[in-house]
Amino acid sequence: MKKLAIAFLLLLCTSLPAQDKKPFRWGTDPTGGAPFVYQDDDGKYIGFEVELAAYLAKKLDREPKMVAGDWSNLPQQLNKSPDVEGGIDVVLNGYELQEDLAGKYLPTRPYYVFRVVLMTRKDNPAIRGWSDLYQRGGERKTVGVLGGTVAQEYLEKTFQKQIELLSNPDVANVIKLVRDKRLDATVQDSPAATYFLKEYPELAAVGEPVRPGFYVIYCRQDDKELVAKLDAAIADGIKDGTLQKIYEKYGLWTDDQERLLYWQSQPWPPPFHPEAEGKGEEKKDAPSPLPRLSRELAEAAWVTIKLSFLSFPIAMAIGLAVGVGRVYGPRWVRVPFTLYVEVIRGTPLLLQLFIIYYLIPDLLARSGIGFLGDLGRALTPMVAGVLGLAINYSAYEAENYRAGLLAIPKGQMEAAQALGMSRFAAIWHVIVPQAIRIVIPPVTNDFIALFKDTSACSIILVVELTRKYNELFNFNRNLIVELAFLTAGLYLLMSYPLSIVARRLEHRLASLKGGAA
Amino acid sequence: MISVTSLTKFHGTHRILNAVSLTVNKGEVTALVGPSGGGKSTLLRCINGLETFQSGEVDVVGQKLAGGKPFDPKSLQKLRQKVGMVFQQFHLFPHMTALENVMSGPRYALGKSRAEAEPLARKLLERVGLKEKADSKPANLSGGQQQRVAIARTLAVQPVAILFDEPTSALDPAMATEVLAVMRDLAAEGQTMIVVTHDMDFAERATVVHRMKAGEIVKSGPPNEVLKDHS
Ligand SMILES: Nc1ncnc2c1ncn2[C@@H]1O[C@H](COP(=O)(O)OP(=O)(O)OP(=O)(O)O)[C@@H](O)[C@H]1O
Ligand SMILES: [Mg+2]
Numbered sequence: 001m002k003k004l005a006i007a008f009l010l011l012l013c014t015s016l017p018a019q020d021k022k023p024f025r026w027g028t029d030p031t032g033g034a035p036f037v038y039q040d041d042d043g044k045y046i047g048f049e050v051e052l053a054a055y056l057a058k059k060l061d062r063e064p065k066m067v068a069g070d071w072s073n074l075p076q077q078l079n080k081s082p083d084v085e086g087g088i089d090v091v092l093n094g095y096e097l098q099e100d101l102a103g104k105y106l107p108t109r110p111y112y113v114f115r116v117v118l119m120t121r122k123d124n125p126a127i128r129g130w131s132d133l134y135q136r137g138g139e140r141k142t143v144g145v146l147g148g149t150v151a152q153e154y155l156e157k158t159f160q161k162q163i164e165l166l167s168n169p170d171v172a173n174v175i176k177l178v179r180d181k182r183l184d185a186t187v188q189d190s191p192a193a194t195y196f197l198k199e200y201p202e203l204a205a206v207g208e209p210v211r212p213g214f215y216v217i218y219c220r221q222d223d224k225e226l227v228a229k230l231d232a233a234i235a236d237g238i239k240d241g242t243l244q245k246i247y248e249k250y251g252l253w254t255d256d257q258e259r260l261l262y263w264q265s266q267p268w269p270p271p272f273h274p275e276a277e278g279k280g281e282e283k284k285d286a287p288s289p290l291p292r293l294s295r296e297l298a299e300a301a302w303v304t305i306k307l308s309f310l311s312f313p314i315a316m317a318i319g320l321a322v323g324v325g326r327v328y329g330p331r332w333v334r335v336p337f338t339l340y341v342e343v344i345r346g347t348p349l350l351l352q353l354f355i356i357y358y359l360i361p362d363l364l365a366r367s368g369i370g371f372l373g374d375l376g377r378a379l380t381p382m383v384a385g386v387l388g389l390a391i392n393y394s395a396y397e398a399e400n401y402r403a404g405l406l407a408i409p410k411g412q413m414e415a416a417q418a419l420g421m422s423r424f425a426a427i428w429h430v431i432v433p434q435a436i437r438i439v440i441p442p443v444t445n446d447f448i449a450l451f452k453d454t455s456a457c458s459i460i461l462v463v464e465l466t467r468k469y470n471e472l473f474n475f476n477r478n479l480i481v482e483l484a485f486l487t488a489g490l491y492l493l494m495s496y497p498l499s500i501v502a503r504r505l506e507h508r509l510a511s512l513k514g515g516a517a
Numbered sequence: 518m519i520s521v522t523s524l525t526k527f528h529g530t531h532r533i534l535n536a537v538s539l540t541v542n543k544g545e546v547t548a549l550v551g552p553s554g555g556g557k558s559t560l561l562r563c564i565n566g567l568e569t570f571q572s573g574e575v576d577v578v579g580q581k582l583a584g585g586k587p588f589d590p591k592s593l594q595k596l597r598q599k600v601g602m603v604f605q606q607f608h609l610f611p612h613m614t615a616l617e618n619v620m621s622g623p624r625y626a627l628g629k630s631r632a633e634a635e636p637l638a639r640k641l642l643e644r645v646g647l648k649e650k651a652d653s654k655p656a657n658l659s660g661g662q663q664q665r666v667a668i669a670r671t672l673a674v675q676p677v678a679i680l681f682d683e684p685t686s687a688l689d690p691a692m693a694t695e696v697l698a699v700m701r702d703l704a705a706e707g708q709t710m711i712v713v714t715h716d717m718d719f720a721e722r723a724t725v726v727h728r729m730k731a732g733e734i735v736k737s738g739p740p741n742e743v744l745k746d747h748s
């Protein structure tokens with residue numbers, strides 16, 4: 001039986017269409033951007049990692065094939081077979097040599113030494129170095145980072161609550177916010193910093209780049225052969241100057257890179273806890289990070305609660321006004337309100353948040369009217385998030401209310417008007433209170449849905465629960481399961497009471513109708 | 518007090534009222550009788566502006582509605598405060614208690630405060646025999662009780678005339694009796710009213726009876742004359 005299976009497998013392999021070369025599938029997140037992997041004006045992928053991958057593939061006598069994925073989930077792709085759709089052989093995308101990752105996947109030797117760089121506007125006198133980030137009485141400085149990166153971890157450890165740390169999955173967005181004076185500073189890996197300092201002359205690197213780290217390629221645990229080949233290729237590339245040529249092309253060759261050669265011949269990976277090593281004992285059990293992680297998640301859950309409870313009442317108010325306008329308003333009200341509902345419902349929340357937080361302030365700044373520009377700059381992620389959710393949900397609430405209003409029998413309006421009430425008074429005192437009761441169940445359901453939709457606000461730098469989970473997950477890949485359960489638990493803890501309230505309300509409503517009130 | 522002058526109404530091409538004229542004097546009870554589809558409800562609805570009409574005029578103590586154009590909302594509201602309406606299906610506001618229903622006109626149409634509106638509302642509930650039901654919601658009242666609350670609600674605005682559109686035909690006979698008793702009391706106190714009814718007992722006690730058929734008033738006069746050949 002077993003033999004048969006093996007024979008079958010062999011047959012399968014040999015019967016595959018003969019390819020000239022085996023592919024070298026390298027996983028990357030092209031949205032992570034320049035100068036790692038990005039598109040040139042013709043839409044072709046370029047970047048120092050694209051060229052590095054091409055070089056490595058050539059040394060391996062394989063065909064380079066870029067496979068795009070979400071950055072923080074790239075290592076997970078290695079858990080799957082390389083031959084499935086979207087499967088990869090290696091992760092090659094500015095991933096640092098980290099203990100938790102090195103425990104699960106095999107790291108190659110380093111191909112680049114990076115540091116983190118503090119960037120701010122040239123004309124910002126308040127930040128001239130790292131120490132200026134400390135609070136010192138005044139307002140906390142706002143610092144944007146790429147979520148889940150070394151920069152974020154470094155800032156959290158070093159400055160803790162002294163700065164307001166905002167994270168976002170898109171480097172270019174963060175950099176633009178600093179240029180537009182909406183963030184005080186940003187901290188980036190040196191390659192990104194180098195690239196964007198060229199792109200945005202308004203910005204400058206201040207203070208010394210700090211915390212050197214290694215970029216490595218991660219492979220499957222059992223892919224020792226591939227790692228050995230890649231290590232050899234990297235070492236050759238360093239010795240014969242190929243890597244230097246690639247890096248220089250992108251302006252990325254620094255003194256730090258001189259150390260690359262040294263590390264090619266050292267024990268690898270180097271010890272992660274050199275201080276503990278000296279004591280010659282078994283590695284001491286570090287205190288479990290779970291209490292700290294739980295606390296951080298709980299704080300993020302509080303942000304989720306704030307977003308929901310601030311935005312939903314606004315959504316209900318706008319929704320009611322729009323719903324009433326659509327049912328009872330004159331034509332010149334009905335038409336724009338209908339348009340409003342259709343446009344808002346027909347476009348994704350993410351896009352709306354993007355427009356509110358990035359586009360509108362940008363337009364206001366360009367309007368040249370001073371106070372409008374200031375208004376745009378003062379727009380915080382939280383306010384934009386609340387506004388975005390409120391507007392998005394107002395369209396759905398408007399539809400709920402419209403349905404509720406239309407369900408009220410015509411006789412109610414006639415009876416109210418026959419008493420001499422104005423149309424407005426009749427709507428407000430007679431129709432709306434009844435409609436509101438009817439729509440309580442769908443509206444509470446929407447509130448629960450909104451709770452979960454708050455996660456969209458992470459694209460505008462709000463760190464709510466889902467975002468926090470994603471970030472913590474990047475630094476604690478050995479606690480993935482615990483983190484997932486904690487996060488799901490927190491969501492449940494928040495939405496379950498709501499469900500109960502919703503059910504109670506529905507029950508009361510039913511009994512009202514049934515006449516037992 | 519109320520005068521309707523050659524009122525004509527179409528629904529599309531279908532003529533529902535054809536040059537109807539009618540006057541109602543103060544203190545009179547006017548009964549409208551006639552076969553189904555004759556236009557009785559439509560006439561009442563035109564008198565308090567729930568329906569527009571193509572030509573003719575309605576005048577309630579000086580408040581006028583003219584046919585052929587949309588009504589002005591302000592004067593419509595004034596007219597409705599002068600002429601109340603009681604519907605066949607009661608149309609009580611289900612989210613308000615009986616008392617709140619009765620206060621709703623004074624409060625939301627006349628702009629009185631709750632404190633101002635409450636004494637009269639309680640008195641009216643007592644008058645229709647429902648003092649104890651002040652805090653009940655409509656869902657917990659019988660049909661007859663609901664219709665009596667609806668009458669009290671109309672009275673609370675203190676209209677000069679009240680229009681009743683078959684106020685008892687959705688009720689079983691026992692309940693109809695209690696509603697008719699209230700209406701008779703009102704009539705005895707000199708309340709001007711126009712009543713569409715199939716109840717011959719009530720019609721017989723009216724001041725004037727108009728028989729309507731196919732959108733026209735075909736016969737008018739004292740009850741014994743108009744009602745005698747039909748029974
Ligand atoms: N909204 C409408 N659209 C079209 N025709 C209508 C409408 N309302 C009433 N009609 C028509 O107008 C005519 C008069 O109706 P109306 O309800 O006034 O009669 P009625 O005398 O009150 O009858 P009933 O005794 O059955 O209540 C009927 O032929 C009816 O079909
Ligand atoms: Mg009728």
